[in-house]
Amino acid sequence: MPMGRVTVVDHPLVQHKLTYLRDKNRSTKGFRQILNEIGMLLAYEVTRDLPLEPVTIETPLQPMEGRQIQGKKLVLAPILRAGVGFLDGMLSLVPSARVAHVGLYRDPDTLEAVEYYFKAPSDLADRTVLVLDPMLATANSAIAALDLLKARGASDLRFVCLLAAPEGLAKFQAAHPDVPIWTAAIDSHLNDHGYIVPGLGDAGDRMYGTR
Template identity: 50%
Template sequence: MRVHVVDHPLVAHKLTVLRKRETPSMIFRQLTEELVMLLGYEATRDVAVEPVTIETPVTTTTGTRLARPRPLVVPILRAGLGMLEGMVKMAPSAEVGFLGMARNEETLDIVTYAERLPADLTGRHVFLLDPMLATGGTLVEAIRFLYERGAARVTCLCLLAAPEGIARLEESLGDMEVDLYLAALDERLNERSYIVPGLGDAGDRLYGLAE
């Protein structure tokens, strides 16, 4: 697994405002979209492309377009939905799927309760969106799910991660090829498995439930 922390003044500034307790959900959603666009710019740097011949007003030239099969953007419900708009603005020709996963509170297993994906992901580069990489359980199962469907490559975009979550991904995924793009790698998890210093519950803050 390759971990990329995007080191950029705009990322640092926007993340600082995002972390603040008093930032309202409307601004939180806007900043999340902007951060995902910045992360997405870096995460798509080596996306597959192919040459294409076009006519400009002056002459014929060779340009570049995204190769087929097109990239697939998959937010993990619910909080990942808040990242979707920023990613599709960066890659408007990408297709979009959805994956709903939750922890069974009795067994502590991660269960898939909803999915809307192509049946066959052979050859597809999938961009998986989830704001917080805390314990890593959900992301591990999502990555496995995508590779079992035949995905050729999985790139994860998260706003924040804890070292414990990254360690779990490295331990659980073996030789699966995964790139992880972060706005920041934080200090640790607390006793409630919240990222510290973190930004609280991303889903609640995105949708106004924390106000």
Template identity: 50%
Template structure:
């Protein structure tokens, strides 16, 4: 297993905001804002290797060669529905990014993911793709989403989650050792119902107020 492809966030602001997310007293509006803020802070780290190219710019003083992001626009791909909560946080950093969507639901008995929707920006093979899901629990949904992205031709893939269980992180690493994984906080374990402990409950329900 390649440990170099996993990045566990240690920034105090990220840790503080994740603690606020965990609090069951945090309401829908604040929870939603925190998810966006954490996604922005994590995105700043996850996008540090975006390719640059020098372009000619005319300043008020003179013309110069200065770096700007190169290549096709970034593709942000939230895993529906909870991943939608992280999109605006990344768009704050890269407003021109293209957005795809992958729809998965988890069988409550087997805990395995099933696809119901997949729409990705074209040409996906020329873009850096950042897949988003606040929770990496069993790893099933993340693995399936990366599978779909690769099947559509995606090559350079990053996965961002706010909290992860060790079991899911290990499964995702083993299934896709070639992707970069960014984790806000690595939690203790999954419980018998495949929920992350201590976790923060159901991220989708808390983002959209459907408790």
């Protein structure tokens, strides 16, 4: 599996919080809160190389030249529904970001992604788009989401997840080799039902209390 486009975020705070999330006894409230916190921490990592441009401002003491992010504001694109778990944490860092919503569900028989909703800014071609989904398992939903976003003009895309399976990473990179991935961990494998092992279960169910 080529790892050149995959970044595993091994920051101690991320790994500590990930262990809390994996615990099957974590409450719905706790799961949701920690997922938001990890989203904020991952946002630091995935945006660390955004280009900057000089800007002249005045401090209370004198004029100076500072730096600000270059270009149009980011787009955060959570894959519904579990991807929303990252949204508040990331928006707390980049509150002016635009938000796209990509509605997909996994067919329980085929494990293929089925689209049911899509809404995004019209100028995706001019923006960096962060695609958010806690679990990169079969990669079917991630690939479908990227297909939709690219069809609407997006070209500067980055994928952010909490956990990834080797099978999903390989399939993702075969379909979209140009899109870099940030994840907190690469787990062992997928089981017969397409769940990541050891994983943490269904992130959407645990986040919304529907398990």
